Amino acid sequence: MAITQHKIGSGFDRHSTADDVLAGIDLTGKNVLITGGYSGLGLEATRALSRAGAHVVVPARRPATATQALYGIPRTEVHELDLADPDNIRVFSDRFLETGRPLDIVIGNAGVMAYPNTPIGPGWEPHFAINHLGHYALVNRLRPALAGARVVSVASSGHFLSDIRWDDPHLRHGYDHWLAYGQSKTANALFAVHLDALGAAEGVHAFAVHPGSILTPLQRRIPREQQIAQGWITPEGRPADGFKTPAQGAATAVWAATSPPLDQYGGAYCQDCDIAEPATTDDMLVGGVKPWAIDPGSASRLWALSGELTGLDRFS
Numbered sequence: 361m362a363i364t365q366h367k368i369g370s371g372f373d374r375h376s377t378a379d380d381v382l383a384g385i386d387l388t389g390k391n392v393l394i395t396g397g398y399s400g401l402g403l404e405a406t407r408a409l410s411r412a413g414a415h416v417v418v419p420a421r422r423p424a425t426a427t428q429a430l431y432g433i434p435r436t437e438v439h440e441l442d443l444a445d446p447d448n449i450r451v452f453s454d455r456f457l458e459t460g461r462p463l464d465i466v467i468g469n470a471g472v473m474a475y476p477n478t479p480i481g482p483g484w485e486p487h488f489a490i491n492h493l494g495h496y497a498l499v500n501r502l503r504p505a506l507a508g509a510r511v512v513s514v515a516s517s518g519h520f521l522s523d524i525r526w527d528d529p530h531l532r533h534g535y536d537h538w539l540a541y542g543q544s545k546t547a548n549a550l551f552a553v554h555l556d557a558l559g560a561a562e563g564v565h566a567f568a569v570h571p572g573s574i575l576t577p578l579q580r581r582i583p584r585e586q587q588i589a590q591g592w593i594t595p596e597g598r599p600a601d602g603f604k605t606p607a608q609g610a611a612t613a614v615w616a617a618t619s620p621p622l623d624q625y626g627g628a629y630c631q632d633c634d635i636a637e638p639a640t641t642d643d644m645l646v647g648g649v650k651p652w653a654i655d656p657g658s659a660s661r662l663w664a665l666s667g668e669l670t671g672l673d674r675f676s
């Protein structure tokens with residue numbers, strides 16, 4: 361079924377913060393899991409969700425760093441999880457399921473950009489493996505805890521850079537880290553489309569979001585000169601015009617995780633705390649969604665490919 365991509369007049373916009381979109385929403389007693397919820401946008405989301413009363417599970421590649429970053433934020437817990445390691449995902453998920461706790465919200469937020477081209481596991485391209493396959497495996501393994509849950513996949517306008525490279529998803533015949541990042545973010549969006557279709561029967565709704573452009577540790581592998589040349593920072597090191605603060609950057613994911621009217625727009629790609637319009641330009645700062653990121657046929661094909669690669673499909 362085609363995904364609806366038009367604004368619904370949420371009342372929020374690109375200036376809204378995660379606290380703004382949660383005003384009046386009581387998450388007491390709700391369990392949230394947010395990957396990478398201890399850095400950049402994830403940390404801001406964790407803070408806001410905790411302030412709204414949620415219990416926030418933060419799986420972390422670096423648990424000690426996460427524990428330090430979350431110090432003083434109530435109702436948070438840290439567990440080890442490396443999305444590049446399928447065994448580690450299995451161990452984390454099994455332990456979580458053993459607790460018998462349901463998850464009301466899952467935000468697949470962790471991600472890498474401009475990562476070194478060091479193949480993962482059986483030769484997987486690292487952006488595709490960490491940003492997409494890791495979250496695919498995690499959500500599939502956590503399925504018994506997900507009845508009625510919202511799943512938010514943190515994508516990016518970076519999806520403008522590449523559709524899925526169907527003939528060469530691991531980019532073995534020509535590596536470029538921007539194509540790799542772009543493909544992984546298209547995959548994040550398509551994942552939400554097909555998860556929503558498969559999960560609807562048990563009340564699982566999924567959405568993809570573009571957070572905006574925000575200076576965070578995500579850019580740490582891009583030399584400063586290149587960031588200036590790309591117009592991300594001024595020569596003085598300040599964020600360029602059009603960039604959001606981390607609290608604004610966390611808002612769309614938190615909105616997609618909690619906004620009641622969104623239930624009827626499953627699979628949608630969101631930005632600026634509303635459903636995104638179709639992209640009318642190639643300017644990633646303007647955003648919008650490209651057709652290849654919401655195509656139901658591609659979403660189903662990617663799900664099948666991801667199932668083959670990970671050996672997991674708990675929803676079909």
Ligand SMILES: NC(=O)c1ccc[n+]([C@@H]2O[C@H](COP(=O)([O-])OP(=O)(O)OC[C@H]3O[C@@H](n4cnc5c(N)ncnc54)[C@H](OP(=O)(O)O)[C@@H]3O)[C@@H](O)[C@H]2O)c1
Nearest residue numbers: 396399400401421442443444470471516573574576577578
């Ligand atoms: N910032 C932006 O302008 C922007 C724009 C569009 C989309 N996004 C998306 O927003 C999301 C959050 O990014 P951010 O800007 O907040 O960056 P960030 O501060 O670097 O956060 C990314 C998180 O992902 C975690 N991570 C990386 N590799 C992992 C792995 N193998 N296993 C588990 N966790 C891993 C990182 O953990 P460590 O710190 O331990 O490495 C970190 O906690 C990403 O998906 C990104 O693509 C960001």
